[in-house]
Amino acid sequence: MIILSLVIFCVLIFAGTPIPFGFLGAVVFLVIVKDYDPSFLLPAGFSKFSSVTLLTLPFFIAVGYLVTAGSIATRLIQVANAVFGPIRGGLGVVAIVVSCVFGAISGAAASSVVAIGTTMIPQMEKQGYPRGYSAALISSAAVLATMIPPSLAMIMFAFVTGQSVAAAFLATVGPALLLATMFSILNLIMVRKIPTIEKPVRLSFGKTIRNIGNESRSALGAIMLPIVILGGIYGGIMTPTEAAAVAVFYVICLSYFVYRDMSLNEILRSLRTSVSSTGTMIVMTFFAALLGRLYVMEQVPQQVSDSLLSLSSEKIVVLLLINLLLIFTGMIMDELSGILLVTPLLYPVVLELGIHPIHFAAIIGTNLGMGMMTPPMAGIMYIGARVGKVTIDQMFKTSMVLIFFASIPVILVTTFWPPLSLYLPRLLGVL
Numbered sequence: 001m002i003i004l005s006l007v008i009f010c011v012l013i014f015a016g017t018p019i020p021f022g023f024l025g026a027v028v029f030l031v032i033v034k035d036y037d038p039s040f041l042l043p044a045g046f047s048k049f050s051s052v053t054l055l056t057l058p059f060f061i062a063v064g065y066l067v068t069a070g071s072i073a074t075r076l077i078q079v080a081n082a083v084f085g086p087i088r089g090g091l092g093v094v095a096i097v098v099s100c101v102f103g104a105i106s107g108a109a110a111s112s113v114v115a116i117g118t119t120m121i122p123q124m125e126k127q128g129y130p131r132g133y134s135a136a137l138i139s140s141a142a143v144l145a146t147m148i149p150p151s152l153a154m155i156m157f158a159f160v161t162g163q164s165v166a167a168a169f170l171a172t173v174g175p176a177l178l179l180a181t182m183f184s185i186l187n188l189i190m191v192r193k194i195p196t197i198e199k200p201v202r203l204s205f206g207k208t209i210r211n212i213g214n215e216s217r218s219a220l221g222a223i224m225l226p227i228v229i230l231g232g233i234y235g236g237i238m239t240p241t242e243a244a245a246v247a248v249f250y251v252i253c254l255s256y257f258v259y260r261d262m263s264l265n266e267i268l269r270s271l272r273t274s275v276s277s278t279g280t281m282i283v284m285t286f287f288a289a290l291l292g293r294l295y296v297m298e299q300v301p302q303q304v305s306d307s308l309l310s311l312s313s314e315k316i317v318v319l320l321l322i323n324l325l326l327i328f329t330g331m332i333m334d335e336l337s338g339i340l341l342v343t344p345l346l347y348p349v350v351l352e353l354g355i356h357p358i359h360f361a362a363i364i365g366t367n368l369g370m371g372m373m374t375p376p377m378a379g380i381m382y383i384g385a386r387v388g389k390v391t392i393d394q395m396f397k398t399s400m401v402l403i404f405f406a407s408i409p410v411i412l413v414t415t416f417w418p419p420l421s422l423y424l425p426r427l428l429g430v431l
Contacts, residue, residue: 002300005029005291009341010332019337020280023287030294044293045286052241053159057281059244060150062274063251064106069270070255070262073115075219076101082211086200089191091124092137093184099141100180103148104226105247107155109335109372109380112145113138117387128196132394139384139395140402141183143369146335147176150229150240153335153368157361160343164358165240166233167431170424171358172365175414179366182406190401221254234428281336288340295344305348315353319415322346323367330371334379338368355418358431362421366414370407373399 005026012022031038048054067073080097084090095116102112117138124134146153149169158165191197203211216223229247232238238246255262262270295301308318325346329338343364350360372380375392381399385392414420425431 001030001033002295002298002303013332018280019333020284020287023284023291023340027287027290027294030291030298034294034298036294036297041290041293045289048159048285048289049282051159052239053155053165054285056150056155056165056241056244057152058274058278059241059248060107060152060155061277061281062271063244063247064108064111065270065274065277066248066251066255066262066267067102067105068111068115069266070251071259072105072219072222072225072251072255073098073102074119075215075222075259077116077119079212079215079219079223082208082215086203086208087188088197088199089188090200091120091127091129092134092187092191095120095124095134095138096141096144096180096183096187099138099144100148100176101223101226103145103151103176104230105222107145107148107150107152109142109146109369110383112142113380113383113387116142117384121388127198127200128194129191130194130196130394131388132390133190133194133398135384135388135390136381136395136398136402137183137187138388139381140373140399140407141180142380142384143373143407144176144180146369146372147172147179147365149173150233150244151365153339153365154361155240156336156339157343157364160339161347161357161361163361164430166428167358167425168361169233169240170428170430171362171421173424174420175362175366175410178413178420179406179410182410183402186402186406190398221258225250225254234430284337285340288337292340292344301345301348304345305352308349309352316416318349318353319355319363322349323363323411323415326364326367327371327374330368331374335365335368335372338371339364356422358425359418359421362414363411366407366411370403370411373407374403 008029009022009026012025013019030036031041076098077094080094084093084097087093098116099112102116106112117135120138121131121134125131151169151172154168154172155165158168225247228250229243232243232246233240252267256267308321311321312318326342329342381392381395385395422431
């Protein structure tokens with residue numbers, strides 16, 4: 001019956017049913033066939049919303065929509081372009097670097113693709129980059145937004161497992177920086193084989209420094225935003241929830257009073273859209289909590305743990321199987337849904353293997369991130385294709401190069417070298 005509930009969930013998702021109702025379908029099936037009393041089950045779902053951690057999500061979702069609607073992303077791109085633009089292939093590096101910085105503001109991959117892609121792809125096309133290449137690079141780099149704190153995915157992980165949000169945030173920083181470096185190196189190698197890309201005009205050192213200074217002054221408010229968020233959290237000044245609320249206020253003031261690139265109507269429109277997205281997320285979390293409660297009552301996590309450990313006593317083999325399951329999960333749903341579904345099932349397994357929960361957070365983050373850009377579903381690639389006005393076929397080759405020579409190696413390093421994810425949390429004393 002448990003397997004059938006998962007089959008129903010997957011069928012509903014592949015049929016195009018919204019993910020919250022995919023969870024609901026599995027819940028209704030189990031309630032009927034197992035004869036559970038819904039009045040006993042519903043309080044388990046409502047009790048999950050007493051978490052202060054969950055309150056962090058709507059604020060950061062609002063920040064993502066506000067930043068996407070304003071000029072903050074454009075200003076960050078101009079700063080990065082002043083630094084890396086003079087290099088052949090530098091615009092590709094700009095897209096990757098800005099994805100990291102944008103992740104420190106919004107924490108959402110989809111917002112990153114829209115905000116960066118709409119500005120960067122036309123600029124890259126003018127310099128001879130094929131649109132398919134640009135869309136693939138920006139879509140792949142958008143995964144960094146889910147790994148750089150404040151990451152919505154890590155907030156959800158902390159909510160599900162009861163771990164520290166601050167520690168979960170830092171868990172994926174090392175893997176994200178390694179992945180960004182790998183993407184940048186591969187980009188510089190691949191552009192050599194694209195003859196249409198123009199060689200940038202070489203500027204004197206003095207003029208380059210002046211350009212960086214001018215663009216940095218123009219974008220100072222945008223640059224300060226991640227410093228305010230992360231500095232407040234790790235400086236002990238604010239909790240993650242308070243930092244998220246401050247970030248919303250900061251972005252509104254910056255966009256309306258300083259940059260003056262958003263009207264009150266545009267701000268209200270962005271907030272209304274964020275409320276709609278938050279509502280969807282809350283419904284999904286509620287139904288996922290019900291499904292998780294049913295699985296616990298049916299001892300599914302223990303059964304999954306016993307099944308995986310019975311396949312092999314080797315820790316390496318079990319970890320590889322976990323990675324494969326996480327990649328598949330990322331292929332069929334977004335990272336938040338994936339965390340809600342698989343974390344309760346796999347958590348007992350990793351504890352049995354002696355893996356630190358915060359190390360597991362990094363493993364989940366890297367795997368689900370790659371899953372979003374892996375065919376056949378490749379949710380983030382479809383968004384990139386729409387933004388870049390290209391087909392998936394035009395993006396496929398570049399995406400596969402980035403997956404096989406960057407994403408997979410980073411997943412393996414993250415999985416089998418714990419210091420990559422645990423060093424920063426321990427250094428800053430949040431672990």
